[in-house]
Amino acid sequence: MSDLPALIRVFAYLSLLTVGGGMAAFPEMEYLTVDVHHWLTQQQLVHLYSMGQLAPGPNMMMIVAIGDWAGGVVGALVVLVAFFAPTALLAYAAGRAWKRLEAWPWRGSIQKGLAPVSIGLLLAGCYSMAKGAIFGRETAGIAIAVLLILMHYKINPALLVVAAAVVGLLSFQ
């Protein structure tokens, strides 16, 4: 329970890093939750994130599980608020301002300028995750197969995640 202040600090901070998607915050999340606070292991984090891909809704909801492990039900609620409230307030403020800034020349600059950075952060997050998730021919094959299928076919990614679970079941048991 004494972890509550740390949970608030960590997840409020992480929420501000999620530019372009939750994956952008992954390297920092791994460092803070695994290395600094020892709330879970790197493998558990990767597993939880992956399970989150099977759930509907916002794809970083696995943070609730981390909150529960570190601080029970209260921890889960605290993490939920800390992670979603700051960016929700920001989006609310920006939604009002953005419309009025339509003629502001820097508006386009900010959008165009942040696009490559958010893609870079996405890739860096992917790299952090791959370090834990890709460890041999089978896992590399699964990742590449999912990438290629999604690039060429319009298919619900959740189906591929389920298929990968079956492949994992058959090859690692």
Place this chain on the structure above:
Amino acid sequence: MSEVASPDAGAANRVPVVHIFRAFLTIGATSFGGAIPYLRDSLVVRERWLEDPEFVEMLSISQSLPGLNATNMAVLVGQKLGGWAGATAGLFGMCLPSAVLMFVAGILYRLHGSYPWTDAALKGVAAAAVGLVLSTAVQLGRRSLANYADLVFVALTVVMVVQFHQSVLTTLVAVGLLSILWHRPRARRAGAGSGAAS
């Protein structure tokens, strides 16, 4: 500047908060594999609360801001349809189903995650998640990277985080500023004549 309603739409087309909550609760409970297609299907096609161009614009705002696309969209759309109450309803509806689901899943994982068969299945799932993130990066890259300079900024971001272990925040600010300056409004160039990018 606090009480300015959205400038173009009058208060006439306000949507009841309950309807906003119900729509986003449905999206939050069914959007397997990413919220964006489900958002468009519900908001543009089914409910007709938004037109496509406005949907795309809100999406690009969502992507430029910190926060997940799903929740930023819920706030922005909820705000447009029903002010602060609408934004709150959208956010809660979007988050509620998966929050409950992941809470339960987390407990089950802690109790049963170490069986050989769950461990094996999760290894497959984790590898698939890597492919999933890569494909998102590729799709976003195709859509929003305009030239080689953008690729340099992508590479710089990756190298700073992965190679030099800079925090995501430092990287975001440093490379973000550089990249925004690179994309600065072109019209100003002739008149202002400020220092060229070094």
